[in-house]
Amino acid sequence: MxxxxxxxxxxxxxxxxxxxxxxxxxxxxxxxxxxxxxxxxxxxxxxxxxxxxxxxxxxxxxxxxxxxxxxxxxxxxxxxxxxxxxxxxxxxxxxxxxxxxxxxxxxxxxxxxxxxxxxxxxxxxxxxxxxxxxxxxxxxVELGDWVTVGGLVGIHQFVKIGAYAMVGFSTAVSQDVPPYMLVDGNPMAVRGFNTVGLRRRGFDAARMAAVKQMHRLLYRQGRTLDDAREAIKALGAEVPEAANDVALMSDFLAASTRGIAR
Missing domain, CATH: 2.160.10.10 (Hexapeptide repeat proteins)
Structure with missing residues (x-):
């Protein structure tokens, strides 16, 4: 009983x-x-x-x-x-x-x-x-699979945080956080991608390289968001092993309504 x-x-x-x-x-x-x-x-x-x-x-x-x-x-x-x-x-x-x-x-x-x-x-x-x-x-608020959120974090209404992302301690999250990214601070900023978390989830070298390239396209090359999105879509054909990861990122960026953390 x-x-x-x-x-x-x-x-x-x-x-x-x-x-x-x-x-x-x-x-x-x-x-x-x-x-x-x-x-x-x-x-x-x-x-x-x-x-x-x-x-x-x-x-x-x-x-x-x-x-x-x-x-x-x-x-x-x-x-x-x-x-x-x-x-x-x-x-x-x-x-x-x-x-x-x-x-x-x-x-x-x-x-x-x-x-x-x-x-x-x-x-x-x-x-x-x-x-x-x-x-x-x-x-x-929407959190994807395998998201990690640090202590004392506040997440604004309607924000989306993509799969495998990490939010650092005491961050105020007011914009969408793309998959795989690492953010923290007030104001919030993207510090890189979630290297440790992805390795723990079993990402191999090809997938890690694809995530690194997506991070570069979004944050390190001075591209507009639309330009970065098109370049990320093309990456799926270039790295077939990471096609699902690229699709996850592309779908997230297309669905973002609050603008992404930049």
Whole structure:
């Protein structure tokens, strides 16, 4: 049977897999669904239309699925969806979505989310990200897979951060960060590309060289953004091993709405 501490309050309408563990004084609302093997720590509050996958570890004092911090929200049935195998440390706050923007806040799989992280309404967090302590995501932020965010980082609403990018400690992120890039500072600036992170992800020499060339085209040759985009597209044919990496960059640049970090 589900292991629910005697002091926890679980609404009869909640759907918990029999292998879920709920710690002391946790509160779980009527529209919550929790998958196999997930552990919910003491004093957590999980509410709203929140769906949590399998094998997550949610540490004490987290607030998951509260209404969004948006004055336009009027109680509509929006959602929070969390995938599998995420680690969610102490005092994290994840909010439901708002109508008109999809209405779903979504967090993928295998993310390492440290204490005091805030994920606002309608954010989309990919897979295998690392968010250090006090990371703050405003509404509608999108993080690609394998993104790393340092502590005390604030990310402006509607910003997109591409896959494999890294944001340094205490950076204010107000523009889109292309995939693979390394940014930090106030004001934010691109310092290079995420060499260490890409090596850890198994990028071989050809792929690393292609990422380095994309960085040069965007930031080191004085090109306009349109010119750099065309040169990056051509790089895919020149380095077939990196065709997917080039396509990822090209698609990101084409979809950017806030302008990219330059």
């Amino acid at each position: 589900t292991q629910v501490h005697a002091t926890a309050v679980v609404d009869p309408g909640a759907e918990l897999d029999p292998t879920v563990t709920v710690g002391p004084y946790a509160v779980i609302g009527p529209h919550v669904k929790v998958g196999a093997g997930t552990t919910i720590g003491p004093h957590c509050v999980i509410e709203g239309r929140t769906t949590i996958g399998a094998d997550n570890r949610i540490f004490q004092f987290s607030s998951i699925g509260a209404i969004p911090q948006d004055k336009k929200y009027a109680g509509e049935p929006t959602e929070l969806v969390i995938g599998d195998r995420n680690t969610i440390r102490e005092f994290c706050t994840f909010n439901l979505g708002v109508p008109g923007a999809g209405g779903i806040t979504r967090i993928g799989d295998d993310n390492w989310i440290m204490a005091y992280t805030h994920i606002a309404h309608d954010c989309h967090v990919g897979n295998s990200t690392t968010l250090a302590n006090n990371t703050t995501l405003a509404g509608h």
